[in-house]
Amino acid sequence: MSKIADPKLRHEGERNFLWAKAHMGALTTLAAKHSKGKPLAGVRVGVCLHVTKETSVLVDVLVGAGAEVKLAGANPLSTQDDIAAFLATKAEVWAWRGQSPEEYAWAIDQVLRVKPGQLIDDGADLHVAAHLSRTKGIAGGSEETTTGVMRLKALESEGKLAYPVVAVNNAQTKFLFDNKFGTGQSTFDGILRATALLIAGMKVVVVGYGWAGKGVSMRARGMGARVTVVEVDPVKAVEAHLDGFEVTNIHEAARDGQLFITATGQKGVVPYDAITRMKEGAILANAGHFDVEIDVKTLLSRAKSVREVRPHVDEVVVPGGKKVYLVGKGRIANLVAAEGHPPEVMQMSFANQFMAALRIRKEHGKMEKKVYGVSAAEEQEVARAALESMGVSIGEQTAEQKAYAKSWEV
Amino acid sequence: MSKIADPKLRHEGERNFLWAKAHMGALTTLAAKHSKGKPLAGVRVGVCLHVTKETSVLVDVLVGAGAEVKLAGANPLSTQDDIAAFLATKAEVWAWRGQSPEEYAWAIDQVLRVKPGQLIDDGADLHVAAHLSRTKGIAGGSEETTTGVMRLKALESEGKLAYPVVAVNNAQTKFLFDNKFGTGQSTFDGILRATALLIAGMKVVVVGYGWAGKGVSMRARGMGARVTVVEVDPVKAVEAHLDGFEVTNIHEAARDGQLFITATGQKGVVPYDAITRMKEGAILANAGHFDVEIDVKTLLSRAKSVREVRPHVDEVVVPGGKKVYLVGKGRIANLVAAEGHPPEVMQMSFANQFMAALRIRKEHGKMEKKVYGVSAAEEQEVARAALESMGVSIGEQTAEQKAYAKSWEV
Amino acid sequence: MSKIADPKLRHEGERNFLWAKAHMGALTTLAAKHSKGKPLAGVRVGVCLHVTKETSVLVDVLVGAGAEVKLAGANPLSTQDDIAAFLATKAEVWAWRGQSPEEYAWAIDQVLRVKPGQLIDDGADLHVAAHLSRTKGIAGGSEETTTGVMRLKALESEGKLAYPVVAVNNAQTKFLFDNKFGTGQSTFDGILRATALLIAGMKVVVVGYGWAGKGVSMRARGMGARVTVVEVDPVKAVEAHLDGFEVTNIHEAARDGQLFITATGQKGVVPYDAITRMKEGAILANAGHFDVEIDVKTLLSRAKSVREVRPHVDEVVVPGGKKVYLVGKGRIANLVAAEGHPPEVMQMSFANQFMAALRIRKEHGKMEKKVYGVSAAEEQEVARAALESMGVSIGEQTAEQKAYAKSWEV
């Protein structure tokens, strides 16, 4: 039986579902095409995703293809309660905003207890929980995030991966768009809802120049910020430098940054000693999956005081009396303080998720216990559906050009 | 006696006041410098401004300089009720969100009934109401917006202006920053809170290429939109063209726009027949002062149906069945759906307002019944205070350079 | 009799004239409309402009309107010798690239000796020379640049201006486009032809944030540079800051800049002691009218050695052994190292020049010895011609909207 915050929110949830659905044509078109004959009939899909309006469209599509869906949220603070209420009319749901860590683990456990045959995950908490409890009966799964794929690869390299996983995150039609454009826009959406400050002229430090960091940096600049990038990978550092950003290390950047945004998938990339160097009023926000990128634990344990000054903004007074401000308790800001990625981006990510579920259903017998990528053909199909939804019409290579691409003589 | 939504919101209002105050150093610094000896003691200031956290800082500053403040909101939908509750502890306030047109007029009338000696206005509704009822005892006033200054100039050119007015809007330290950077960012803040859609790739049509329109266009591009500008002034049209935007008329633009944002101060710049040409799903938002820029009246009167699909988003089905979406009922989107301009911008606008109040107090006897600008010296003082608040340190011209600027021989 | 470098270059000059003419439709259209009846018949126009392909189109238009043209170059290093050769077939020309200061003065003197009735100037050297020798018979003139207008205003304020001057520079259709877009693009065109270095990632310091400085900063960013702006005017400094640039003073900027570009109209804005603080390899270029913005005189007088390392790039070894590089000897880089502003920009500037010549011809009797602006009506006409040449079609205000703009009641 579902456990959600308030079933009465289901009507508001349905309105948001419909709004998202209207802007996710790539997913609904692909689903319509592939759902004839209910290809997922009889499949119980365990899902651990942020419970947002976009996720409700994926769940609807999975159910439409015949699947039975069991849903937990992917973060204690990211669930939209209206969506959870709406989804509880279509699936079993254990998700509400403001779960304790124990409640969060309990919800994931509920998903595993009902013995899902496939898993769809965001961050790999569900996959990891399965590997720590039971993986029997699981034909395969997929994973949405950089962080999650990193963990699954670690499992794979230790020889412990128990079923095939499709790394949806590694699809170009996912990371080029979701990680970059989704995170770029929605992180600032969250930060503005939380702080309502002017980005123009602000010194913004972006930690990490992967796809998410690129997106955040690009949007920071697009809003008029002066942007400094912190990177430890030299190739990415050169890239950030030639993209016109200041590039340095976190300790140097800490000295004059006003807003720090982490996007690395790593822990401690804003360490406590960097925070102590910051200017009065510095703001800390995280765009990465887990709340470990800023060293919140040390910050809070040493704080002289902590109090909420706006919804999703805590003022932390550090020893010595300086004040810094923490957005969303260091959890992923776009989901905590806003609504996560916009539907136009999620239509591609979730089209890949849907295709991955179909593939595991059909091919899991032939698949190894490995982390798989999305095929080029699937990518093309998703991209073509996205173009159609965006009203973009492109041409094609001629036969002569195809031949030219394979020739080597003049 | 104040009339507000809920006095219990005063603590939340105070938190927001403090947050804004911490980011409005230019205003508080100037105020501290000029408030010794309570220069506004004995002055009753009638204020008609959007009741936001930034306005609360101006009211606090006016009160600190000795003034007695009487406050109405500048728009039926723009009042932040927590701020109104907080300000009711410092001033008499007649403002709540969701006023009817009659209530809105009643609140302005309250301000005039208590016989203010000065007026501070945003949009000139208070000035116009005074001119239509009584202006006796009003030593002078100021005006915040392009729209309001246009109306006051009309009064002046008809010989009907009853007291001197400082056109704060015309200060460079106001329009270059508030109109451009404030409107640019906060309009999208409002649109994103309302719609949560992806701006990247979207075809955004900005109607008007004045300072507000420039700001909106710049931010639209900064978020990845494809931007078309609609202008009727040929000089501004060339400017938009060379700034790299598509430039056309509203009827042409209506055909492929996805999001339309008006910023003109004019009525009917998105006329009903343009709306009927738009694509399914088009979104209409207004960044201008009054709700006349989009022809909402005709749109709603001919609609087959209207229903709210998200807070601040109404779906309107036009004859024929096409759906378009109206943000904030065509009222100023940044204030209806978000929190208005950020404090870093308002510190300059309101520093000019504060200086204008001092000037009228001191010089009204020598001033004519005219619309005055802000002096270059005041601008410089405001700008220097802003630079200080932003941590920017600049140099100065040498004596030799000053002489060179006045020389004509080689 | 003309004095030019090489008459045989006239065919190459004609090709460049035709290329420019094909891209200056706004000027040629206006000229065609206003030249019926040869309105400048009998007028001898003394012209001191950079002798570029765009200038050749203006001269052709003046001649087409009946004028007799006498031409000197506006800078010793800016003349395109092929254009000079071509123009010598239509006008008397004293201009060649690489004049000595004496030759430059001589050429200007030649223009005055033939007793022009009107003057068209760029930088005011011709106007000043007239005021220092004879102004008799001069009905009026015009001026193209910020620098020149500053000098003429100085003359006016000393009560010494001898005839009316139209400050073409102050037309929006001039400074918004020529100063900003023209200087922005062509300065980098010059710097790239001279240095062939990568702008992306480079730390570029722009001195001055007037229209030219804004254009240079915008293009520097557009090519991937990290841009620091040096300003002494606090309002412009706030503007640069909110535009997302670092803002500081020249001494601070000197420490880590790699390319310095001056655009102020002032002298000594890159003083010698700032140069001595620069990093090895720093490059100095000037976008302003005169070669006084960088303190070239002191730099060269104290240099240990100076040698050309590429055309238009001199390596200067300063005491202590550090090397800095000077582009175009500190003269206006776009004209020395490239071809000046592109024709699409000059069509507007020169349309204003042409209209000014007509106005002086018709109205000089009624004009005072003052610096005049361009009228709004002329601006509109120029802008409309420019839009037409650019293929842009805009709408118009309705009668109802015109009335609304003049109303003050609701």
Next chain:
Amino acid sequence: MSKIADPKLRHEGERNFLWAKAHMGALTTLAAKHSKGKPLAGVRVGVCLHVTKETSVLVDVLVGAGAEVKLAGANPLSTQDDIAAFLATKAEVWAWRGQSPEEYAWAIDQVLRVKPGQLIDDGADLHVAAHLSRTKGIAGGSEETTTGVMRLKALESEGKLAYPVVAVNNAQTKFLFDNKFGTGQSTFDGILRATALLIAGMKVVVVGYGWAGKGVSMRARGMGARVTVVEVDPVKAVEAHLDGFEVTNIHEAARDGQLFITATGQKGVVPYDAITRMKEGAILANAGHFDVEIDVKTLLSRAKSVREVRPHVDEVVVPGGKKVYLVGKGRIANLVAAEGHPPEVMQMSFANQFMAALRIRKEHGKMEKKVYGVSAAEEQEVARAALESMGVSIGEQTAEQKAYAKSWEV
């Protein structure tokens, strides 16, 4: 014996060599570190590269490592004759600007006749010529371009590749920077030198959205153009769309483009029938390796007339009388009309070339007849050297972070 245009140009060539060398610290630092003991002693390296100042630094470095260099140009129109003259003092050179196709082939043949032991190539003409004549004695080689790697992959997939080749192009430290930033800037450098027109407001059509196309699009926008991208790959098309560009097919784009730039590596991407649809005055330029991207052959064969109107700009009158303009005869515009990529970019590309030469020298015995990538370790080394040359200092992962990246449990 060398065959070059003019040995007297060697001094000018040396100046340009020194200028480039001063800006290629990453290459010279790596070379210094790896050249002890003359690791390339006894190796005769056949080189087919654009003969630019940057190439002269690579040749100098190869010679400094002990190699004997034999050099041909990589394009009939791209050789800088001064550089060829200078390099003839260090190597045997067969290169001059303006070769006929026969002379171009002859020069490549000269390189092969002297029996090189390694080949360094740009475009694969040298590799292909070797495979068509003799590959005996060639231990391996490398390739600089996307086009060349495509041809070598074709050879490999047909089982005909005769020796191991390092695809330098596929190094991130090559394609992310050289293809994108190098092509982006230098293509416009070439186009501006050739045309001197205003890019702001211009409708620029970029054909291809690979790395080169991305760079060209980015710079076009950075200069104020309105940019349309033509792509046939749906994933890249979505990318261009979300990057805020108009995306369409070539026939649609042909209708309103003003400047067309090809960057695909494909033939006929601007086909003749698209050219016939273009507007009067359209300009065609190519940024790709070969002159086949625009269908120049058909264009010229059907033209009513062709004449040069500026250096590197031919006016082509097509049947019907419309004029279009072809830059650099459809050959790679940055090398024909400007100086190719800037040294700061080439330092990375050529550092990879140098490392590839060392690797083949050391490891060719163990390498298969395959196309190899550059190793991650080499990339890191090149990137670190580049960062040092750019004055950028970054941090490193802690041991704890390295462990975290490999963990999967919470």
